[in-house]
Amino acid sequence: MSRPLVVDSVAALRTQIRDWRRQGLSLAMVPTMGALHDGHISLITIALEKADRCIVSIFVNPTQFAPSEDLDKYPRQLAQDLDRLADAGAQLAFTPGVAEMYPAGFATRISVGGPAAGLESDFRPTFFDGVATVVAKLFLQASPDYAVFGEKDYQQLCVVRQLCRDLDLPVDIIGAPTVRDAHGLAMSSRNAYLADAELEVARQLNAILRRTAAALAAGADEDSATAEASRALVKAGFDKVDYVAARESLTLAPWRRDRDGRLLAAAWLGKTRLIDNVEVPSALADQATLRSFIAFS
Ligand code: AMP
Secondary structure, eight states, rough: OOEEEESHHHHHHHHHHHHHHHHTEEEEEEESSSSSHHHHHHHHHHHHHHSEEEEEEEOOOOSSTTSSSSSSSSSOOOOHHHHHHHHHHOOOOEEOOOOHSSSSOOOOOOOOGGGGSSSHHHTTTHHHHHHHHHHHHHHHHHOOSSEEEGGHHHHHHHHHHHHHHHHHHOEEEEEEEOOOOTTBOOOOGGGGGGHHHHHHTTTTTHHHHHHHHHHHHOOOOOHHHHHHHHHHHHHHSSSEEEEEEETTTTTTTTOOSOEEEEEEEEEEEETTEEEEEEEOOOTSOOHHHEEEEHHHH
């Protein structure tokens, strides 16, 4: 088990990358905000299947947090994260400080439309501008061949794909399945905020989404099914539901039964906001696929 090289400046990152490029090696990047869990590690495993070297960035990006959000409270545990990166086999950790990423006078923001509209943006209107800006910077700093993003943040994955397409960023974006605990709860650094009783409630989120997706796939009315899901979340103990919505899976345009869909939700447990999403198979999926999806739900 070798330790990753740790660099915190763009210059040092580029020196190492130039060296790897000279050796003809391919590179994959996994952008994170740290507090690494098994979900992050799964992205690194996929990155290393694709490329010779994996660069993991750890940066709690202030431009994607609104002033009312949890930037100061967000978990930071670099020493532990570096141990996990060593176990996972990542070769480089890029751990810039805020001043390295946003030096005094920084004045540019990237704004993505299309899949960024609605859902998260209705509740976090500056979030995806912050994500797009930092992801574009990371890609220009590291120039990876591939980057791996989790389906856990499904809208973000769609936004990053759109960003690369629109700005001709030559990075192949790979979406990775959501890693869950044994009860279906999507792993998240923010789960650390949850008390034991809240964890029990949080575990209902995925079950309710799966049940709703199965109902939609079986022909249920979209508005009634999503409204019923919101009620079920509140009944399970969530304090507030921001949205439960079905969308077309590639573009996040309104859902159509003849296209693959995605059911996405965000809900609050006390001061913690959780998001999750599941697939909604298209009515055109073959019957065996639909039956196995419903049986699993
Ligand atoms: P974050 O550190 O929360 O910004 O997440 C960094 C990357 O890890 C993003 O691409 C996330 O979508 C991904 N990720 C977070 N949680 C999970 C999970 N449970 N399963 C798979 N990927 C995840």
